[in-house]
Amino acid sequence: MSKTASITLRPSSTLFGRLLATIDRLLMKSAEIANRNGDLPRIGL
Numbered sequence: 001m002s003k004t005a006s007i008t009l010r011p012s013s014t015l016f017g018r019l020l021a022t023i024d025r026l027l028m029k030s031a032e033i034a035n036r037n038g039d040l041p042r043i044g045l
Contacts, residue, residue, distance in 0.1 A: 034040065
């Protein structure tokens with residue numbers, strides 16, 4: 001008989017976690033806009 005354990009990960013509800021998620025969302029939106037305009041950054045930036 002094998003025993004397994006599951007871990008439930010809950011979303012980060014701390015202020016720092018929300019701040020990082022907001023920054024990530026803004027950066028992704030900026031990248032989408034730049035991609036749409038053809039302004040792709042150089043590799044390494």
